[in-house]
Amino acid sequence: MTDSRKAGRRQQVLLVLGSAVFLSLAASIADTSFNNFVNDTFHISAGARGHLEFPRELPGFLTALLSGALFFMVETRTAALAALGVAAGLFGLAARGDHYLSMVAFMVLWSAGTHLMMPLQGSIILGLAEEGKQATLLGRLGSAGTAATIIGCGFLWFSIQRLHLDYSVLFAISGVAAVGAALFLLAMRSPTASARRKPFLVRRRYTLFYILSILFGARKQIFITFGPWVLIKVFHQPASTFAQLLILSSILGVFLKPVLGQWIDRYGERPILIADAVLLTGVCLGYGFAEQLGLGRHAITLIYVCYMLDQVLFATGMARTTYLDKIAVEKSDLAPTLSLGVSLDHLVSMTVPTLGGLLWDRSGYAYVFLAAAVLAVLNGVAASCIRTPKGVSAPGQ
Secondary structure: OOHHHHHHHHHHHHHHHHHHHHHHHHHHHHHHHHHHHHHHHHOOOHHHHHHHHHHHHHHHHOHHHHHHHOOOOOHHHHHHHHHHHHHHHHHHHHHHOOOHHHHHHHHHHHHHHHHHHHHHHHHHHHHHOOOOOHHHHHHHHHHHHHHHHHHHHHHHHHHHHHHOOOHHHHHHHHHHHHHHHHHHHHOOOOOOOOOOOOOOOOOHHHHHHHHHHHHHHHHHHHHHHHHHHHHHHHOOOOHHHHHHHHHHHHHHHHHHHHHHHHHHHHHOHHHHHHHHHHHHHHHHHHHHHHHHOOOHHHHHHHHHHHHHHHHHHHHHHHHHHHHHHHHOOOHHHHHHHHHHHHHHHHHHHOOHHHHHHHHHHHHOHHHHHHHHHHHHHHHHHHHOOOOOOOOOOOOOO
């Protein structure tokens, strides 16, 4: 590769990193405060909170369809459109979020942009990565986003504790950050990162990737919905607590994500995802039974640790992306297959919160996390089946 091409690639990588930074700023402020916003504004039960996840996750289920409908757009332009969708939803929440139906509508728009972006970021960065260093570059992308999350959460904590800003202002600031991400993506000119996409794709070869996506969707949604709900409803924690916890977990993530990417490139996806399943099982049991361990007032400390560890473990998701990259028949399979993975992920994401909310209301929250532990074990079993073709296998695979 010539020096000019290397310089061009570095420039495109920096633009992707810039977009990730601004999107992480938007998410760290909006996502971290959303549960408290819903609770403080509408005072809903755990069951009702679970029902709210259906419309919120519906765009995720439709990601493959939406991405396929936009196949005529290059990936970077589609990603910019997704970022603008995030911004529009957040601006809508800022203006009309105190009305329930309006809140749901703008939440769905925000969600649509977020979920459309999910597969595109991975596909774009894989197109820019050097051979054998895909996970390393994904780790750097995650680290940059996590550093921005620290800044966003610090701002959120200061805004609530010191400036006493209301939720509408916070959502508006998040929307501005999402617009910034769109501008970075619109500036991209890389032929590699701007490849046109296939509208839709299903291959038997990718069955294990689909299964891993489904199991991740169930695991993810339990923690996104009910992890914070334990802290809010059981331990009565404010939004500023979540900002502090996310800052701490993000500091860990800044250092861990690049290392994790290097480990994936060196050792392969299978051991990383199996380790994730083992640790996640412990997190589930900690969430569900902290109050029953005789820890007294220190039970909440265990919940804090579980919350932060869960946040850090989300980074192992890059292993699913690089696994797909290794088994892909051709590079053009990546974007539509990643999009289908997001759709399958959200097929269960739409139903798990409702079932979890009913289980919480009828039997208690411990049973919700006991079910999550079972899912973690199943995820480990699926991960143990990972095999990669000869020539791209990591040591030990």
